Amino acid sequence: MTLFATIIVALEALRLNALRTTLAMLGIIIGVAAVITMASISTGASQRVEQFISSLGTNLLIARPGSSGMGGRQSGAGTSQSFEEKDVTALRNRVADIAAISGVVNGSGAIVYGNKNWQTGVQGVHADYHVARAWDVAEGSRLTDEDIRRKAKVAVIGKTIATELFGGQSPIGERIRIKNVPFEVIGVLEEKGQSGMGRDQDDTILVPISTARTRLAGREGSVAEPVQMMFISVRDGASMARVQEEVEAVLMERRNIRPGDQADFDVRNMSEFIQARTATQNTMGMLLATSAAISLVVGGIGIMNIMLVSVTERTREIGLRMAVGARGRDILVQFLVEAITLCLVGGLVGLAVGALCSGLVAHYAEWPVVMDPVYVILALFGSATVGLFFGFYPARRASKLNPIDALRYE
Secondary structure (H helix, E strand, C coil), X not given: CCHHHHHHHHHHHHHHCHHHHHHHHHHHHHHHHHHHHHHHHHHHHHHHHHHHHHHHCCCEEEEEECXXXXXXXXXXXXXXXXXXXXXXXXXXXXXXXXXXXXXXXXXXXXXXECCEEEEEEEEEECCCHHHHCCCCEXXXXXXXXXXXXXXXXXXXXXXXXXXXXXXXXXXXXXXXXXXXXXXXXXXXXXXXXXXXXXXXXXXXXXXEHHHHHXXXXXXXXXXXXXXXXXXXXXXXXXXXXHHHHHHHHHHHHHCCCCCCCCCCEEEEEHHHHHHHHHHHHHHHHXXXXXXXXXXXXXXXXXXXXXXXXXXXXXXXXXXXXXXXXXXXXXXXXXXXXXXXXXHHHHHHHHHHHHXXXXXXXXXXXXXXXXXXXXXXXXXXXXXXXXXXXXXHHHHHHHHCCCXXXXXXXC
């Protein structure tokens, strides 16, 4: 019998036992669907984190007051005394490998333009903010040192603000009111998109930090010129770890903290986020591979079980085929084709179910999902391999039956 004829016989046998065929494929379908769904969610999450890190910059240090200790209790970021303008100046002058540094004063309020208003965050920043955050303007001009010096009432707005307040019009030169203070729009920031925490980075307004202190924020305790956090960009080629140590040393000295004592501030290195992301991604990859292997093995065991039952039920059929000239090799190929077909069709159905589940997660949970073609190919290859591996024993058992004993089987 030719290979093509053997394949036709195998497919016909699967069609005649539709219910058993469906039940046999169920384990493979569930396993592949689970793998595709998890892989899509994991890949989407990884891409979102990468976009967030890229939007901040890989050569960036972020300094925040906090992590202070008192009475045996540890406080979180932002709970200790703010930095001040002199800290920014000291770091700029004393740490040679700082490419750009900007202090930040955060606030929020209602933004009004004509009869439209929008509640958003407002950041008072230095002119170096655009360089430190690698965040240039798409239209208009940046904030300048002159704007900071003369406490200008000018603003650079995010893409979301431009869309919500101005629609398709250019906002350059228009006046908006921030907490009832008039500001002239001089620029629109490049689009950044969502942050890793799901916040819209483009829903923000930048104003001179000196203006923010006098017009929007004011003093913080005993600090006349507060700085709530600092973005520090390190020169290309410089050691991030060394610059971080130098920044910490300067801040320790300025805040009168003795060596060995607990610092009341925190300096984060964005390269640490990248290392953490890589470690997390590797762990997720191992978990995904393990779950995929377990799912496919469980499905394969189900295929083997069904195929053994099928061999037992079709013993007389096998004996009859051998009696009319079929060789053991033909029987082996027939049952292997059945097993591989079960797994491949189950894999294809599992892919469709996985894609549907991924789409539902993306729609209802508003979570980014990405179906990587590599996982699709691996899922189908894995399914076929499972069919070949777990189908071989039942197929070999069928091919070794004695034709006379098989014809006598009741």
